[in-house]
Amino acid sequence: MDEMTLNVSSAAVRADGLSRRYGATLALDRVDLTMERGITGLLGPNGAGKTTLLSILATVAEPDEGRVSVFGLDPRNAAERVEIRRRLGYLPQELGYHRHFTVAGFLDYVAILKEITGRRQRAEEVARVLAAVGLERRARTRIRTLSGGMRQRLGIAQALLGQPELLILDEPTAGLDPEQRLRSRELLSGLPGDPVIVLSTHQADDIAAICPKVIVLLQGVVRFAGTPAELAATAAGQVWAAGERDARAHLSWRGGDNVWRHIGDRPPAGAELVAPTVEDGYLLLSQAAGAR
Amino acid sequence: MTSPSSPGHRQSGGADWHASQGTLAAYAAGEARGTVAWSVEAHLTECLQCRSALSASVDADRLAHNRSVLMVRVAIGDGGRVRRALCRRGLPDHVLRLLAATPSLRWSWLLSVTGVLAVLAGEAAAVRYGWISAGGPRPVAGYPGPEVLVPFLLATPLLVLAGVAAAFLPMFDPACLLATAAPFSGFTLMLVRAVSALAAALVPVLAAALLLPGPGWLPVALLLPSLAVSAFALAAATVLDPRAAAVVAGILWAAPALLLAAAHLPLLVVQPAAQCACAVVLCSCAVVLLARRDRFELGWMR
Amino acid sequence: MRRGAGDRDDVALLRAVARGDEEALAALYDRHAGWLTIRLARRCGQPDVVDQAVQDTFLALWREAGAYRGGGDVAAFVWGIGIRRLIDLVRREGGQRYLRARRAERPQVVVSAEDQVLAGIEHGYLGQALADLSPELRAALEATVLDGLTCAEAAVLLGIAEGTVKSRCHRARQALRAALAEPQAGRRTQPHRREVWGTS
Secondary structure (H helix, E strand, O other): OOOOOOOOOOOOEEEEEEEEEEOOEEEEEEEEEEEOOEEEEEEOOOOOOHHHHHHHHOOOOOOOEEEEEEOOEOOOOHHHHHHHHHOEEEEOOOOOOOOOOEHHHHHHHHHHHOOOOOHHHHHHHHHHHHHHHOOHHHOOOEHHHOOHHHHHHHHHHHHHOOOOOEEEEEOOOOOOOHHHHHHHHHHHHOOOOOOEEEEEEOOHHHHHHHOOEEEEEEOOEEEEEEOHHHHHHOOOOOEEEEOOOOOOOOEEEEOOOOOEEEEOOOOOOOOEEOOOOHHHHHHHHHHHHHHO | OOOOOOOEEEOOOOOOEEEOHHHHHHHHOOOOOHHHHHHHHHHHOOOHHHHHHHHOOOOHHHHHHHHHHHHHHHHHOOOOHHHHHHHHOOOOHHHHHHHOOOHHHOHHHHHHHHHHHHHHHHHHHHHHOOOOOOOOOOOOOOOOOHHHHHHHHHHHHHHHHHHHHHHHOHHHOOOHHHHHHOOOOHHHHHHHHHHHHHHHHHHHHHHHHHHOOOOOOHHHHOHHHHHHHHHHHHHHHOOOOHHHHHHHHHHHHHHHHHHHHHOOOHHHHHOHHHHHHHHHHHHHHHHHHHHOHHHHHOOOOO | OOOOHHHHHHHHHHHHHHOOOHHHHHHHHHHHHHHHHHHHHOOOOOHHHHHHHHHHHHHHHHHHHHHOOOOOOHHHHHHHHHHHHHHHHHHHHOOOOOOOOOHHHOOOOOOOHHHHHHHHHHHHHHHHHHHHOOHHHHHHHHHHHHOOOOHHHHHHHHOOOHHHHHHHHHHHHHHHHHHHHOOOOOOOOHHHHHHHOOOO
């Protein structure tokens, strides 16, 4: 599939100094990042700029400043932009569907947009992605009768058409029940061809489960880029478990095992240090960012 | 039926004949001799037992794969009658499927357009035949006052514009982000949809105009204004926000039409001078559209 | 041959398909796709063309289930559609067509001794005469008689001209008539073999 030779630059996807402004709000503030093959998680709350960043990477929006390079190609060049799009699979956060379409009809439509000409190849591709997300029995169902979880899976399916080398998924697990989330994780970890996968979420356990690399985006700025273990380690020495709540901690909540978990640098009375999780690291970072 | 030398076996009753295991296996492997194979094949069409036995020797994965692709093809279908007819005329299949996603090509839309035009034309006809009083001066020669044509003249290019606008406005394409992020040329997609919306909208327009009791050249005279207004909207969409472009294009037609109607010269808007103006607008907008077609590749996230 | 309950089910399934029941189509597929694949594979050596033909067959069934008039086995109906879909594909694909390995030259199927005796005594003449035909003549005869194709369709499938199909069928029939007219002792003789072996 790779007719164009890849650039010498090692990173598959690279962004330098991306900035984007919507009216008075600065959605992205000089974002630098690199992504390799494999799954990268983009973690951040709503309004952090994740959707903006992903839409810029998906060539659907343009940054005000900065440059992007995808597989060595520059989206500002029209021909290279089309080439990027040939290798791209994109699931936007708010994906609308032509409601009168059937599942298979919609996928067929997207397959045509992805330049899969030939009725036969399209049918094969559609059958393949339907099997991958578990919607084979729903091929003839109208989209307006699908549940939210199924629509989400349909969204993932359309992104998989054409076996893209770059998969950009904006909140792919939103609205999925735990079992479906597990299946999505399974699906994403097992994709052939080792594509670059970027998925955004605000749930830390999704990240911890399948992403070898995490980028934390808060208020348009990259606060962390590294492995989940490293993210967890940033909270080392600041996570405590105690029998009761301490008001002085930055954050505390009671877990399902009736133990209060505290994040802060002052240990509550009678508390013991526990190993930090990815979520703890993330919460600590958001605290710090909020304080600025 | 004579069975040439085929190794089968007879049931004890002598009534049934079935192919033996070995024969079926050989046939499945493609190694049965000509006459044996013939006999097996002729027998297969009538014997469920041997068919089932034979089916068991096909690769299950292959059968399952074909089955899933088959059900997908059944689900995708081959479109309605209109699409099949168009396909036979030589229109490529994938273009037709793209059109299926265009709201202004759905029957519901076309029927409503036809309905509106029917009402307008019907009202004009009713005045002509004296069922409703039009007020205003009544000229000789049996034509009603041109005032009665105003609603029709005003509405027709706007309806065509609405159809074309629905073809390219992102708010009418729920999956517009996918279309942008896909390699398929945004300009081609927009053109395909706009042209087919135009063609589809012009059919009821011309039909209604023919029924309209007015000058005979009226149907044809409405073509250029409709095209000009649509082309303006598309060209303006490369500069302005697409919705604003459609609105401006609409005003560009409505304003002169209303002004001339107020001055009691409504037909001037479709007279030769106006036709030339429309032609000029059409050509210049086409040029602008081609020059700035890159704008359609970038999506509408501004 | 006795028509069993299976065939009645097939007719019911076909009627359900005509009403738009896709589960019925899937059931028909499960019953018939297997043998159809094998039988079509005997006429075309390319597995993906055969797969495509099988899919096209059931798609055609989906659209035209109403055309079944109940006047024959459903399996024969399916075969009729299938072989014509295959011919359509072969005609469209062009290039490498009817690829059939020369089975006549390969080792024959192992037949049990008992069956051999049975075959030899009861059906030796016709079977032997058919076996003695050249593969080309036999193929032409098979296409027109067994598959029920017209000469034009057979021509597409075999990759030869229509006139050639007609002449080969004619020669095949002549050869068969000649072979059956001669008194047989149960085993063919060499001169007889040379007489019927021919290509056109």
